[in-house]
Amino acid sequence: MSTKTLHGIFDDEEILLSSVKEIRANKIDIKEVYSPFPIHGLDKALGIKETRMAITAFIYGCVGLSLGALMIYNIMIIDWPQNIGGKPNFTFYHNLPAFVPVLFECTVMFAAHLMSITYLIRCGLFPGSSEKNPDPRTTDDKFLMEIEVDGDISKVKEILAKTGALEINEKDD
Amino acid sequence: MFTIDQKAKKFTISLMIIGLIALIYGFISNPHGAWPALLFNTYFYLGISIFAVFFVALQYVAEAGWSIVLKRVPEAVMGALPIFSLIMLFIMIASIMHWNHIYHWLHEGIMDPANEHYDKIIAGKEPYLNATFFIIRTIIYLLGWNYFAKKLRSLSILEDQSVGSKIHSMGISTSAWFMVFFAVTSSMASWDWIMSIDTHWFSTLFGWYVFAEWSAIGFTTIFLFTLYLKRMGYLNHVNENHIHDLGKWIFAFSLVWTYMWFSQFMLIWYANIPEEVAYFTARLEVDNYKFLFWFSMLINFLFPIILLMSRDAKRNNTRLIFVSCVILFGHWLNSYLLVAPGTLNTHGHIGFTEIGIGLGFAGLLIYITLNALTKQPLETKNHPFLDESKNLHT
Numbered sequence: 250m251s252t253k254t255l256h257g258i259f260d261d262e263e264i265l266l267s268s269v270k271e272i273r274a275n276k277i278d279i280k281e282v283y284s285p286f287p288i289h290g291l292d293k294a295l296g297i298k299e300t301r302m303a304i305t306a307f308i309y310g311c312v313g314l315s316l317g318a319l320m321i322y323n324i325m326i327i328d329w330p331q332n333i334g335g336k337p338n339f340t341f342y343h344n345l346p347a348f349v350p351v352l353f354e355c356t357v358m359f360a361a362h363l364m365s366i367t368y369l370i371r372c373g374l375f376p377g378s379s380e381k382n383p384d385p386r387t388t389d390d391k392f393l394m395e396i397e398v399d400g401d402i403s404k405v406k407e408i409l410a411k412t413g414a415l416e417i418n419e420k421d422d
Numbered sequence: 423m424f425t426i427d428q429k430a431k432k433f434t435i436s437l438m439i440i441g442l443i444a445l446i447y448g449f450i451s452n453p454h455g456a457w458p459a460l461l462f463n464t465y466f467y468l469g470i471s472i473f474a475v476f477f478v479a480l481q482y483v484a485e486a487g488w489s490i491v492l493k494r495v496p497e498a499v500m501g502a503l504p505i506f507s508l509i510m511l512f513i514m515i516a517s518i519m520h521w522n523h524i525y526h527w528l529h530e531g532i533m534d535p536a537n538e539h540y541d542k543i544i545a546g547k548e549p550y551l552n553a554t555f556f557i558i559r560t561i562i563y564l565l566g567w568n569y570f571a572k573k574l575r576s577l578s579i580l581e582d583q584s585v586g587s588k589i590h591s592m593g594i595s596t597s598a599w600f601m602v603f604f605a606v607t608s609s610m611a612s613w614d615w616i617m618s619i620d621t622h623w624f625s626t627l628f629g630w631y632v633f634a635e636w637s638a639i640g641f642t643t644i645f646l647f648t649l650y651l652k653r654m655g656y657l658n659h660v661n662e663n664h665i666h667d668l669g670k671w672i673f674a675f676s677l678v679w680t681y682m683w684f685s686q687f688m689l690i691w692y693a694n695i696p697e698e699v700a701y702f703t704a705r706l707e708v709d710n711y712k713f714l715f716w717f718s719m720l721i722n723f724l725f726p727i728i729l730l731m732s733r734d735a736k737r738n739n740t741r742l743i744f745v746s747c748v749i750l751f752g753h754w755l756n757s758y759l760l761v762a763p764g765t766l767n768t769h770g771h772i773g774f775t776e777i778g779i780g781l782g783f784a785g786l787l788i789y790i791t792l793n794a795l796t797k798q799p800l801e802t803k804n805h806p807f808l809d810e811s812k813n814l815h816t
Contacts, residue, residue, distance in 0.1 A: 290815060303732070334694055346688045 253402050253421060254280075256383060257414035259392040262288045268412035269294045269394070277405055281395045283387040305367055306360050313359025317352045391415075424656055424795045434789040441782010448775030455766060457522035459776040461513050462761040465615060466639070466754055467783045468506040469632075473640025474499035475571045476604060478578075479597035482590075487810035488667050491659040494800050495647045497578055499640075500571045501794035502787045507564040510615070514560045518553040524765050527551045527621045544621050551618060559614055563607045570600040582803045590806050608633050619764035623701040625686050634679040638722070639753050641671040642746040647791060649739060656800050662737045663816040669736030676726035676749055683719055704763040710771055711763055718755035721748055754780060 259265040266288060272279060279295060322341050325331070325348070330338040337343035369375065387393045394414070398405050402419065409417050448456030474496040481489050517525050526544070531537030533545040533552075544551070573596050581589040609629025617628045625631070645668040651657045690698045705711045725748045735741050755772075762770035802808060 307731075334692065336692070336694075346684075346691050349684065349688065 253398050253419060255396045255398055255402060255405055255409065256418040256420065257394040257396070257409040258384070258386070258416045258418070259394065259414055260390065261413075262291075262392060264413040265392045265394065266291060266294055268409070268414065271412045272394075272396070272405075272408055275408060277396060277398075277408070279394060280397050283382055283384070283393040283395070285388055285390065285392075288392075302364065302368070306364050309363040310356045310360040312363075313356040314352055316359065317355025318348075320355070321348045321351050424651070424654075424792075424800055426792045426796060427654070430788075430792060434785040434792070437781050437785025438789065439782075440778050441780075441785060444775050444778020444782060448779070452775070454523065455770070456775050457513070457516070457524055458761045458765040458770070459779050460509075461524055461615070461765075462757045463776070463779045463783050464506055464509045464513060465761070466757045466780070467502070467787050468510055469636035470640050470643045470787065471500055471503040471506055472567050472571075472604075472608070473636045474644065475503065475567060475574065475600070476637075477640060477644060478574050479570070479600045479604075482574075482593045482597035483601055485594070485807070487807035488664065488814050490802060490805050490807050490811035492644075492648050492657060492664060493578065493802050493805070494795060494798060495651065495657075496644050497575050497798075498791045498794035499643060499647065499787075500575065502790040503571050504568055505786065505790065506783075507568055511560060511564055514557055514615075518557055524761075525618060525621070526764075527618060528553060547621070551621070556614060559610065563611045566603050566607060570596065570603070574600070578802070579798060581805060582799070584804060587806050589804075608636075616760050619761060620701055620704070622697055625690075625698075625701075627682060627686055631679070631682040631686060634675060634682045635753055635756065637675040638672065638679050639750055641668060641675055642750055643787075644668065645672060645742065646746055649743065651795070651800065659801075659812045661814075663814040664811075665739065665742070666733070666736045666816045667814075669730060669742050672742070672746065672749070673726050673730040673736065676722060676730075679753075680719070680723040683722075704767075705759060708763065708768045710768060711759060714755055714772075715759055718752045718759065722752040722756065725749060725752075 257268070259268065262284065265282070265284075269279060269282065269291065273294070273296065282291065282295065284291070318341075325344065326339065326341055332338060333347075336347065341348075373381065382388065383395065384391070384393050394409070396405055396409075406417055445456070445460070448459060477489075477496040478493070478500070480486070481493070513522075513524075516522050517528055520528065520530070523529070526532070527547065529539060531539045532541050533548050534540055535545070549555075574593065577589055577593045577596065581593070609632075612629045612632035613624075616632065617624060645665070648657065648660060648668065649665070652660055687702065690702060705715045725745050729741055729745050730736055758770075758772060758776065805811075
């Protein structure tokens with residue numbers, strides 16, 4: 250049996266959300282939902298696992314903190330100790346308050362940049378990558394639900410139509 | 423309707439009795455040390471109650487929906503504002519009447535060039551720091567705060583009996599005026615009541631520092647009351663999403679406070695200008711305060727950031743209660759350090775008077791709050807964002 254892909258188009262996120270719940274209640278797997286903006290509660294309704302982004306953020310922050318400490322230690326203590334206002338300059342911990350802004354900024358910079366990069370890699374977005382979006386209208390005012398069906402598609406179509414899809418497109422794989 | 427159970431009544435009344443004993447004991451054994459103890463405790467609890475007003479006003483001006491189901495809690499906490507305002511006013515009147523020696527700049531002859539106590543720097547501050555203007559300012563702050571508290575409370579009660587959103591828009595405009603008034607007066611009050619103790623010293627972010635402290639303890643108090651009511655079987659619409667939001671505020675404002683603390687400390691430490699550094703040497707070079715200084719700062723920072731960072735932690739009641747108790751204690755210690763070194767020099771120590779008054783005021787605050795909660799139904803009605811609050815997802 251061939252696998253077919255169904256695209257259900259919606260124009261309201263509330264209708265989409267209830268449709269998602271209805272379809273999943275019928276034990277049909279939804280492959281993906283495309284939306285112009287984040288929909289609150291959609292990830293839960295789709296049964297997607299919780300993001301691990303927070304954990305990566307914590308790790309990146311720790312990396313930034315350590316590298317920042319290493320950098321400032323190398324610059325200000327080992328390589329070129331300077332007498333600034335008579336402050337102690339041969340030990341790291343004596344000078345720690347002055348280094349806190351540097352450590353803080355390094356932490357933030359590493360966490361923010363590496364998180365953005367992680368996100369782009371995870372989404373498969375890089376310069377020259379092809380678009381993943383099946384219908385350009387989902388960047389404007391429509392929502393699209395993608396379902397892969399093995400076998401009988403009429404039942405899925407029926408549920409989609411019943412729960413408020415404006416149009417249902419069929420595609421062979 | 424909420425009713426106070428006997429256990430809570432007995433508990434708060436015994437706390438108040440401890441406070442009264444501590445107050446009497448303090449003023450008989452060592453009046454010089456009892457005044458600062460009274461001042462810093464009043465500062466702490468007045469901060470909690472005025473912050474509750476700020477919380478209510480903040481929800482109005484931000485048109486925030488999440489907090490409506492627990493709106494009665496901050497409204498009840500601000501019921502304690504009048505009594506702590508009166509205590510603060512009493513301390514200020516006592517200061518200008520020279521019943522105590524909290525404020526160095528109020529000493530007689532300090533602004534008179536012919537007098538042996540003449541201090542040129544303090545004399546230069548006379549247009550702002552003089553007894554008449556000082557007491558007028560204090561009265562303006564306290565009257566203004568109490569006026570807005572009363573107005574917001576009565577609007578909220580009126581809303582329950584009316585239809586439409588007219589009362590709500592009145593609440594928004596009242597809150598907006600309060601925000602403007604509070605932005606100026608909270609800063610000035612912190613200069614007058616706390617910063618002027620160390621008369622020679624000044625810090626431009628002191629008002630923000632005090633505001634951040636009041637925010638941290640205020641959110642903590644509102645959270646603890648909310649959870650108490652929930653445990654007692656009230657506030658059925660409050661769920662883990664609301665607790666999560668309160669947890670976020672506690673976490674955020676603990677970090678804001680640390681940020682302010684560190685910004686003030688680091689700039690002064692780095693510039694190392696004698697007249698500025700004097701404030702920190704009075705705390706760091708004195709054995710009585712040195713430990714408390716670092717200890718209060720570290721627990722106010724490390725406990726929230728380590729224990730409340732993750733999402734699950736902010737939904738864990740036990741952990742939130744633990745952190746709340748720690749930071750309430752930490753900020754109480756920090757309030758002590760704002761007042762004691764400037765008034766008692768190297769002789770300050772935390773004893774029965776300080777702790778006893780603190781417990782007594784806690785009893786007073788809890789009793790007044792619980793009592794205010796019995797006056798109105800805990801469920802609000804007719805608020806335009808009520809449904810949003812009941813269906814909150816975080």
